[in-house]
Amino acid sequence: MAILQGKNISLRALEPTDLDFLFSTENNELFWEVSSTQLPFSKYILKNYIENAHLDIYETKQYRFVICNANNTPVGLIDLFDFNPQHFRVGIGILILPEYQQQNYGSKSLELVIDYAFTYLNVHQIYANIASTNKKSIALFEKFNFAKVGEKKDWIFSNSTFKNELLYQLIK
Template identity: 75%
Template structure:
């Protein structure tokens, strides 16, 4: 797959040289809540993941894009997951390193992947799961016309408390 080019970012496939970025990101406890991670990943396991990242979305049912800034530095990731071609839907999640937030990068990346999913995967809907206190993500997805369709009560258990998870959909 060729890179997807936005206004201020590009999206590309995972590459072997992304191992350190992936290691730091996946092992950052700040992100574990949204990824349902409970233990750190080894570099060995992440290398295996990168080696299999070439799989087609129809085979793997998921695809991870690396978000790069204009100088080609990785600044985040955007994932398509639970791809279901029978029902023409796919989940979407985005993660930016905190120092790159509030610069328009997330909007640019999300717009690119929305266009990609509808144009090339011929899906009918995208969905996102967002914890109810994640105001930045809620604002981002609502800005791009995702609609709140439900609340999963006490869905996420983290830091000895339960959090609600909101379900957003974009249907075309």
């Protein structure tokens, strides 16, 4: 897949050299709540994942982009998932490493992927599931006119407490 390019940012495919980055990101317990992960991933599993990352989104129903800054340093990940060409929709999730937050990487990445999904995947809508406590993500998606269309009560159990999950949609 071609690189998606913006000002001081690029979104690219996973490369074999991303193994350590992916390993540290996927195994960081701070991120497990948003990914519904409960166990660490081995490098072997992640290496296999990277080796199959080239498969077509129409086959796998998902695609992960690595978000890179102007120096080509990975600063996060943005995923398209649950791609459904029959119903013209796709889910989106974004993770910016804490040390790179508040530097516009989330906004720039989301803008590029929204354009990509509507232009090249020909979707009618993009949706995001966001914990009601994740104020930064809510503000980011609302900035791009995603509308809150639902709330799942006590949907996420994390740190011994239940949290609501909000459903946001952007319809073309």
